[in-house]
Amino acid sequence: xxxxxxxxxxxxxxxxxxxxxxxxxxxxxxxxxxxxxxxxxxxxxxxxxxxxxxxxxxxxxxxxxxxxxxxxxxxxxxxxxxxxxxxxxxxxxxxxxxxxxxxxxxxxxxxxxxxxxxxxxxxxxxxxxxxxxxxxxxxxxxxxxxxxxxxxxxxxxxxxxxxxxxxxxxxxxxxxxxxxxxxxxxxxxxxxxxxxxxxxxxxxxxxxxxxxxxxxxx
Amino acid sequence: xxxxxxxxxxxxxxxxxxxxxxxxxxxxxxxxxxxxxxxxxxxxxxxxxxxxxxxxxxxxxxxxxxxxxxxxxxxxxxxxxxxxxxxxxxxxxxxxxxxxxxxxxxxxxxxxxxxxxxxxxxxxxxxxxxxxxxxxxxxxxxxxxxxxxxxxxxxxxxxxxxxxxxxxxxxxxxxxxxxxxxxxxxxxxxxxxxxxxxxxxxxxxxxxxxxxxxxxxxxxxxxxxxxxxxxx
Numbered sequence: 001x002x003x004x005x006x007x008x009x010x011x012x013x014x015x016x017x018x019x020x021x022x023x024x025x026x027x028x029x030x031x032x033x034x035x036x037x038x039x040x041x042x043x044x045x046x047x048x049x050x051x052x053x054x055x056x057x058x059x060x061x062x063x064x065x066x067x068x069x070x071x072x073x074x075x076x077x078x079x080x081x082x083x084x085x086x087x088x089x090x091x092x093x094x095x096x097x098x099x100x101x102x103x104x105x106x107x108x109x110x111x112x113x114x115x116x117x118x119x120x121x122x123x124x125x126x127x128x129x130x131x132x133x134x135x136x137x138x139x140x141x142x143x144x145x146x147x148x149x150x151x152x153x154x155x156x157x158x159x160x161x162x163x164x165x166x167x168x169x170x171x172x173x174x175x176x177x178x179x180x181x182x183x184x185x186x187x188x189x190x191x192x193x194x195x196x197x198x199x200x201x202x203x204x205x206x207x208x209x210x211x212x213x214x215x216x217x218x
Numbered sequence: 219x220x221x222x223x224x225x226x227x228x229x230x231x232x233x234x235x236x237x238x239x240x241x242x243x244x245x246x247x248x249x250x251x252x253x254x255x256x257x258x259x260x261x262x263x264x265x266x267x268x269x270x271x272x273x274x275x276x277x278x279x280x281x282x283x284x285x286x287x288x289x290x291x292x293x294x295x296x297x298x299x300x301x302x303x304x305x306x307x308x309x310x311x312x313x314x315x316x317x318x319x320x321x322x323x324x325x326x327x328x329x330x331x332x333x334x335x336x337x338x339x340x341x342x343x344x345x346x347x348x349x350x351x352x353x354x355x356x357x358x359x360x361x362x363x364x365x366x367x368x369x370x371x372x373x374x375x376x377x378x379x380x381x382x383x384x385x386x387x388x389x390x391x392x393x394x395x396x397x398x399x400x401x402x403x404x405x406x407x408x409x410x411x412x413x414x415x416x417x418x419x420x421x422x423x424x425x426x427x428x429x430x431x432x433x434x435x436x437x438x439x440x441x442x443x444x445x446x447x448x449x450x
Contacts, residue, residue, distance in 0.1 A: 047321065048247045049391050056449040064250065064441035065378075065392040071248040071444040082390055084397045084425075085247070085273070086329040089322030093342060112345070123309065123318070124300030130348065131322030134341040165345025165361075 002174040003191045007218055008142050010035045011172055012101055015140060016042050023047065023092065023132060025102030026070045028142045032101055043077070045097055047128040049088045052080025069128065092128065093135040100136040102129060104143045104168075106158045109205040111168040111180045113141060114160035126163060133164030145173035145202050152204035154178065154185060175199050177216070184208050189216050224384035224434045225413060229259040232407050232435045236265050236372055239292075243328060243370035244272035244282065245399040248301070248444050251392030252281045253409050255437040256374040261285055271295040271368055271402075273324060273395055275305050280442055289313060295368065297321035301444070320348060323365055325398055330367035332401025332430070337366045373403025376439075377410040377426070381417070384431030385424045386410065393425065400426045409437040 003011065009031035016022065016036055023045045024030050033053075036042055044053040046068040053068055054075035061075060068074045076082065091097055104115040113133055116126040133139060146152050154171065171178045176199045177189040185207035190199055192215050200209060226232050233256060236242070242260070246252030257276075260268070261284045268291050275294055276283035285291050286304045293315040299305050308314040319327070320342045330338055339362035343349050353364040375396045378389035386408050388396055400406050408426070413436050 046391075048250070049394050056447045059448055062443070062446065062448065063390065064443050065390040067248065067250045067391055067444070071250070072447040073443060073445065074447070076390075082393060084393050085321065085325035085395045086398050089325050093322050093326075093340065117347075123306075123316075125296060125298035125318045126320055126348075127298040128321040130320035130346060131342045134344065135322070162346045 001191065001193045005031060008172055008174065010218060011177065011216055012140055012142060013037060015099065016040055017098070020098040021045055021051065021096065022099045022101070023097050025129070027103050029101035029103060030070065043079070045088070045091060046074070047088050047092060047132070049083050049085055050074070050076065050080060051083070051091070052077040054080070089128070089131050092131050095135055095137060097136055098138060100132050100139045101142060102132060102139070104141045105160055106153050106155055107141055107143070107168050107171055107180070108155045108158045109180060109183050109185055110157070111166045112158045113163045113168045114158040115163045117161045119161065129163050133167045139168055139170065141168055141171045143171065143173055145175040145199070150202070152202050154203045154205050156205045175202065178207070187213050189214055191216055192218065222383045222428065224428065224431055225382050226433045226435050229255060229435065232256060232409070232433050233259045233263060233372070235405060236260065236263060238265055239267045240265070240371035241269040241271065243368065243373040243399045243402045244270060245375045245394065245396030246281070247273055247391070247394035249277065249281050249442050251376045251388065251394050251396055252276065253374040253376040254281060254439055256407055256409055257282055257284060260290065261288070264288065264290070266290050267292045269293040269295065271328070271370060273297050273321060275299050275302050277301050277444070278304050286314070293317065295319055295324070297324050318348070325395060327365060327368040328395065328398035328402045331369040332398060335367055337364055339364055368402060370403045371405065373399045373406040375400045375406060375408040377408045379412045379414055379419060380408055380410045380431070380434045381414050381419055382434070383416045384408065384428030384434050385419055386426040386431065387419060387423060388425050397426050400430045405432045406430055407433045407435070409435045411437070411439065
């Protein structure tokens with residue numbers, strides 16, 4: 001079975017380490033915050049200018065001046081700090097964020113990522129995504145492995161305009177956990193009950209398949 | 219010290235001197251920390267052909283979105299414009315130009331502009347459509363593109379409190395782009411929720427020192443919330 005959104009978030013959360021500063025993108029990455037393992041403290045960075053994002057407010061706590069990068073009302077966690085957009089992106093572009101998790105339309109074997117624009121469709125903008133992929137060392141991309149029509153999104157070369165070039169090393173799809181190294185995908189783990197053959201058939205770019213590919217356990 | 223008194227008493231006075239074709243740098247992220255009354259004043263003035271530098275363009279009927287209604291905006295420099303149907307309509311019809319700019323690059327363009335730095339190199343955007351036509355240089359093995367800084371004829375800023383000398387503090391995440399915008403205007407106008415006497419704000423807690431600020435005005439704010447999310 002392909003991973004659910006929650007399972008994707010749970011698997012990503014296993015990459016968290018105690019003391020990590022983490023930036024979570026909009027969508028599935030946001031769910032990772034719900035699955036931080038016991039005994040681990042992480043601080044969430046929100047690029048509109050908040051380090052130490054807390055949970056959503058109660059009705060009584062709602063404050064229009066307190067939002068996250070998804071423009072949702074939030075609270076500040078204990079020990080949080082609030083700062084300007086320039087300061088926020090100094091953290092991001094300066095490589096101070098330990099882990100960045102974000103979504104994508106396509107990735108390719110060179111570590112390129114396309115995530116912000118589909119020509120001919122609505123043009124919304126890249127927000128902070130280009131800064132995040134260019135600035136972070138440790139990035140996990142979460143995405144579906146193939147389109148609804150079965151077309152692979154893990155490619156030899158991205159077809160959509162890029163968000164960043166040569167910056168992606170780890171991809172978690174609904175089918176597999178994959179690393180990118182020296183111009184090839186490497187299959188590291190597969191979703192429970194998903195065969196290596198299915199993953200290979202849905203991966204257009206070159207992929208190294210080790211003899212043993214462990215199943216993820218949930 | 220009357221020479222340092224930046225307070226003006228009307229929105230007409232606050233935006234006096236704004237002319238067709240000018241560039242306006244605006245603070246705000248989404249609808250948070252936007253100078254909503256200064257924007258409404260620009261709508262009232264009917265100034266046209268404006269270039270607006272702002273992370274977003276408001277929503278339909280609120281924030282910078284209101285300037286689209288009478289086609290006052292010629293060009294937007296923004297990182298994300300996805301919340302606004304009228305914007306998309308004018309963009310697709312070729313009535314509006316947009317320069318999509320990565321959010322960190324946008325913040326840095328304002329910061330650098332205000333700091334007298336004409337351009338800077340950054341890895342952000344290398345290899346993407348943002349890099350088209352821009353000089354590329356390699357630093358420490360990383361390819362970077364040359365980005366030019368931004369200044370405006372006006373900067374419009376939303377603060378929390380200011381003193382009469384134009385020292386400003388911001389509230390929570392309503393800070394966002396406001397401190398950089400404040401430095402980047404030839405004329406910087408700050409609207410705030412409270413004006414206090416000089417000395418009442420702790421000098422060590424000032425976010426925007428008064429040297430950047432030309433005009434301060436007291437406003438009342440709707441503070442619309444874009445995504446009202448609560449926990450049970």
